[in-house]
Amino acid sequence: MKVNRFPFPESVPVRISHPAGQFAHENFPQTRYAVDFLLPVDTPVIAVKSGKVILVKQDSDNIHFNPADLEGKTLEEIMQLAAEHTNLVAIDHGNGELTEYLHLRRDGATVQVGQEVTEGDVIGYTGYTGIMTEPHLHYNAFNSKGESIPTEFPRQSEQ
Numbered sequence: 001m002k003v004n005r006f007p008f009p010e011s012v013p014v015r016i017s018h019p020a021g022q023f024a025h026e027n028f029p030q031t032r033y034a035v036d037f038l039l040p041v042d043t044p045v046i047a048v049k050s051g052k053v054i055l056v057k058q059d060s061d062n063i064h065f066n067p068a069d070l071e072g073k074t075l076e077e078i079m080q081l082a083a084e085h086t087n088l089v090a091i092d093h094g095n096g097e098l099t100e101y102l103h104l105r106r107d108g109a110t111v112q113v114g115q116e117v118t119e120g121d122v123i124g125y126t127g128y129t130g131i132m133t134e135p136h137l138h139y140n141a142f143n144s145k146g147e148s149i150p151t152e153f154p155r156q157s158e159q
């Protein structure tokens, strides 16, 4: 899907982290094209496209797990920990295009399920929740089957 903006304010530099190893995004169909934007905690998170909020989770404290802490756990146990601790907002843009924004702070969503949002709206604030080694926003676009799809962002020079 093509978008006109990044999921954070234009004043914030675009810095991308590339997780490697067992948890690399490309290892999973659900996250194949996900992007980790390195952002300070409490950065506003912005909807890249208009749509309807379909999921909000913001009850997790700022607990994070370094992948090294998870040695010996099964992938299922790790996915369970991630699901339990990762705060997020997900938006349905119609036409089978959805986006999700992960690792928000506790009570860090500014939208509710069912709310219509417009491209550029603040939907929450970044935090440090889930499985991660440094604060970042995990952005992912996906289709109605839950498969990750590529996002074409504007060129940074056009920001």
Ligand SMILES: [Zn+2]
Pocket (backbone or CB within 6 Å): 019, 025, 034, 035, 036, 137, 138, 139
């Ligand atoms: Zn990620």
